[in-house]
Amino acid sequence: MTEIINEHIDGLLKATSRSFHLTLTNLPKSVRDQVGLLYLLARLADTIADSKTEDVIALIEALDGYQNCLIENEIIDLQDIANMQDDLDEKRLLENLDFVISEYRKIDQKDTILMQHCLDVIISGQRLDLVRFGALGSELTSLKNDSELDDYAYRVAGSVGEFWTAITLQNELSGDVSDTELFDELGIRFGKALQMTNILRDIPADLALGRCYIPSDRLDEIGLNHHDLKNLDSIESFRPLYDYYLDLTCEHYSAAIEYIRMIPRKYRRLRMACLLPVVIGLETIGLLRTGNVLNSAERIKVERSRIKKIALFCVISTRIKLFENRILEKATYRSRNGI
Numbered sequence: 001m002t003e004i005i006n007e008h009i010d011g012l013l014k015a016t017s018r019s020f021h022l023t024l025t026n027l028p029k030s031v032r033d034q035v036g037l038l039y040l041l042a043r044l045a046d047t048i049a050d051s052k053t054e055d056v057i058a059l060i061e062a063l064d065g066y067q068n069c070l071i072e073n074e075i076i077d078l079q080d081i082a083n084m085q086d087d088l089d090e091k092r093l094l095e096n097l098d099f100v101i102s103e104y105r106k107i108d109q110k111d112t113i114l115m116q117h118c119l120d121v122i123i124s125g126q127r128l129d130l131v132r133f134g135a136l137g138s139e140l141t142s143l144k145n146d147s148e149l150d151d152y153a154y155r156v157a158g159s160v161g162e163f164w165t166a167i168t169l170q171n172e173l174s175g176d177v178s179d180t181e182l183f184d185e186l187g188i189r190f191g192k193a194l195q196m197t198n199i200l201r202d203i204p205a206d207l208a209l210g211r212c213y214i215p216s217d218r219l220d221e222i223g224l225n226h227h228d229l230k231n232l233d234s235i236e237s238f239r240p241l242y243d244y245y246l247d248l249t250c251e252h253y254s255a256a257i258e259y260i261r262m263i264p265r266k267y268r269r270l271r272m273a274c275l276l277p278v279v280i281g282l283e284t285i286g287l288l289r290t291g292n293v294l295n296s297a298e299r300i301k302v303e304r305s306r307i308k309k310i311a312l313f314c315v316i317s318t319r320i321k322l323f324e325n326r327i328l329e330k331a332t333y334r335s336r337n338g339i
Contacts, residue, residue: 034115153196189255
């Protein structure tokens with residue numbers, strides 16, 4: 001197994017995200033440390049924001065303290081937050097905050113500037129979630145409109161696509177992308193595609209936490225409200241709106257595919273790291289087309305055995321262009337027509 005950063009950090013990465021860990025192992029070494037540490041630092045903020053407590057002020061203060069720790073190197077004690085965690089891996093991550101930050105301090109300053117900008121945007125999104133929705137388990141609240149949804153998708157994931165683009169242009173691609181402005185725009189949409197997939201897959205789980213990311217004004221147009229989405233029989237009425245958001249997500253994935261095609265084929269590891277989440281994401285959308293996403297008893301996802309096959313196909317596709325085109329065409333068709 002490829003070592004990403006070091007044994008300790010790799011253990012934290014694998015424990016908190018097995019799927020993203022697979023992507024990281026395919027990244028070129030020039031950006032692997034930066035992307036891996038950014039993931040852990042963002043996951044730390046996410047864990048703080050999602051802690052099980054009714055004290056939303058305490059969570060906002062903890063987020064602000066964490067951000068100051070990153071920017072000003074201030075000391076912060078998150079043991080109380082760690083003790084709130086039911087997930088032992090997330091508890092361990094919080095307890096290893098100092099170690100993660102010490103590794104972050106070793107990164108070259110030109111890269112930490114990019115990392116800090118991305119983290120600032122992500123934390124602003126999580127902070128806004130706490131202000132908007134309250135702590136987990138609060139009264140169910142929804143976003144108001146598509147503008148709020150798009151802003152949220154940018155803050156928590158589009159910004160990561162923006163960072164991914166900047167860090168690879170700075171350390172790996174070496175002037176080999178002609179239109180960097182377009183590349184940046186496509187990278188943002190790449191991130192939004194992945195986040196929209198999560199939102200559209202995880203509706204029941206988010207509702208259980210008091211959060212509805214499907215905008216209320218859109219639900220009003222079809223005679224529903226966020227409480228109706230707790231009823232799996234609402235899927236027939238919800239399906240046209242749901243399909244609209246699946247189509248929107250497919251458009252973001254089309255941008256992600258264009259992004260991949262802008263990466264010169266000689267950068268095989270970077271292309272592989274981008275291909276894998278796109279194909280998995282498109283297949284997830286295909287499953288969501290035909291399944292009942294409102295049925296909390298049956299979470300829709302691509303099976304692990306299928307992910308292994310996709311990973312193998314992606315390896316081959318980085319060497320054979322026609323094979324890559326076929327994989328992407330097939331995944332796109334499934335996303336549009338259902339699997």
